[in-house]
Amino acid sequence: MRRAVTLGPKSTLSNSTSRSASLSFSNCLFPTLKDRATLLRGLSGEEAALQLSCRHPFPNQTGTMQNERLFNQSGFYGFVLQSNVLLHRQAAVVATEKLGGWLAEQPGNPAVRILDLACGGWPASIAAVMANHPHTQFHYSGMDINPDQVALASGHFEFPENVASRQILEGNAWDPLRHGIRGQFDLVYSGMNLHHGTPEELAFLAEELSVLIRQGGLFISHDVYRPDHTPYVRRPDANPQKPDESWQLVPPDLLKRKAAAQSLQFDSTPAAWREDYLAVTHAALLDRGADRPGADETARHMRQRDFPVSCSDFQDIFNDAGFTVEICRFDEPNEPLSPYISLCTARPR
Numbered sequence: 001m002r003r004a005v006t007l008g009p010k011s012t013l014s015n016s017t018s019r020s021a022s023l024s025f026s027n028c029l030f031p032t033l034k035d036r037a038t039l040l041r042g043l044s045g046e047e048a049a050l051q052l053s054c055r056h057p058f059p060n061q062t063g064t065m066q067n068e069r070l071f072n073q074s075g076f077y078g079f080v081l082q083s084n085v086l087l088h089r090q091a092a093v094v095a096t097e098k099l100g101g102w103l104a105e106q107p108g109n110p111a112v113r114i115l116d117l118a119c120g121g122w123p124a125s126i127a128a129v130m131a132n133h134p135h136t137q138f139h140y141s142g143m144d145i146n147p148d149q150v151a152l153a154s155g156h157f158e159f160p161e162n163v164a165s166r167q168i169l170e171g172n173a174w175d176p177l178r179h180g181i182r183g184q185f186d187l188v189y190s191g192m193n194l195h196h197g198t199p200e201e202l203a204f205l206a207e208e209l210s211v212l213i214r215q216g217g218l219f220i221s222h223d224v225y226r227p228d229h230t231p232y233v234r235r236p237d238a239n240p241q242k243p244d245e246s247w248q249l250v251p252p253d254l255l256k257r258k259a260a261a262q263s264l265q266f267d268s269t270p271a272a273w274r275e276d277y278l279a280v281t282h283a284a285l286l287d288r289g290a291d292r293p294g295a296d297e298t299a300r301h302m303r304q305r306d307f308p309v310s311c312s313d314f315q316d317i318f319n320d321a322g323f324t325v326e327i328c329r330f331d332e333p334n335e336p337l338s339p340y341i342s343l344c345t346a347r348p349r
């Protein structure tokens with residue numbers, strides 16, 4: 001049963017447009033830990049067969065991401081999502097408005113084709129955005145690299161009733177064109193994934209998006225962005241503890257654009273903004289009732305894998321790929337991570 005709930009804190013934007021964030025937000029989109037036990041049941045044979053047919057080969061890149069414990073069905077990410085430390089609810093509010101503005105420009109009331117990159121097992125924010133536009137029909141395609149998350153999203157996640165069709169594919173969301181995504185989309189959404197990529201990988205994705213998003217369409221990214229004017233910390237190309245485990249998200253020979261030579265080196269000097277981001281996340285999780293092992297595991301994953309570009313880097317990269325960019329920064333006094341999270345939109349020029 002669906003229940004409308006009021007989103008918690010007020011959502012404010014840097015352009016000082018303030019709104020009381022009260023939208024229809026289905027509780028079941030953020031399953032409680034008790035609900036998660038139900039979600040762990042196995043898939044039916046038919047569902048499993050469907051997933052098998054959607055599976056695409058993927059080279060030994062991205063390291064542990066394919067079976068990262070944090071994101072598995074029994075992993076801790078469900079708590080992270082539900083605790084809202086990463087501002088998923090605020091992202092849903094702002095993305096609902098962005099989509100509303102975009103829909104108002106479209107003649108008639110067309111069905112909207114959505115691609116959700118690195119959708120995870122609980123695509124809660126984008127599902128809330130679709131639910132908040134109940135008079136529009138959506139065709140939803142999700143992609144994730146973790147088979148466990150694909151199973152959860154396709155087998156158990158409850159999508160809103162106005163989602164006319166859905167398919168969840170297993171594949172690399174940094175190179176969707178080579179991993180089974182075909183056709184053009186009105187909207188591509190990406191939540192909490194871009195912060196794993198290097199600027200060159202992001203430029204590669206932006207070029208693929210310019211093919212995948214139809215003229216007049218929209219890209220929405222809710223993600224971690226390091227504050228502008230802070231030093232960039234580059235992701236290592238391989239796991240420093242296991243040098244033969246590659247962390248590259250796109251095969252390097254496909255990358256056209258190379259970063260300036262000096263920034264290609266991984267620099268292990270701690271950056272103050274990054275230490276603060278990690279400490280604040282850990283403290284916020286504990287403060288919202290996380291158990292210590294869960295908070296520790298999340299912070300460990302973030303230390304290993306989170307190397308975000310800034311919003312102005314995003315803007316430069318997407319401008320170069322032919323997009324016009326808008327940036328919404330969150331200004332939430334009660335949300336400790338608000339300096340590190342933004343919602344960026346990009347439209348093909």
Ligand SMILES: C[S@@+](CC[C@H](N)C(=O)[O-])C[C@H]1O[C@@H](n2cnc3c(N)ncnc32)[C@H](O)[C@@H]1O
Nearest residue numbers: 065071118119120144145146149172173191192
């Ligand atoms: C932090 S979760 C984000 C889930 C959801 N989009 C959200 O906003 O909460 C990151 C997801 O990205 C997936 N992922 C990581 N690397 C990926 C890749 N190269 N391709 C596709 N999915 C990937 C993980 O399996 C995980 O489900």
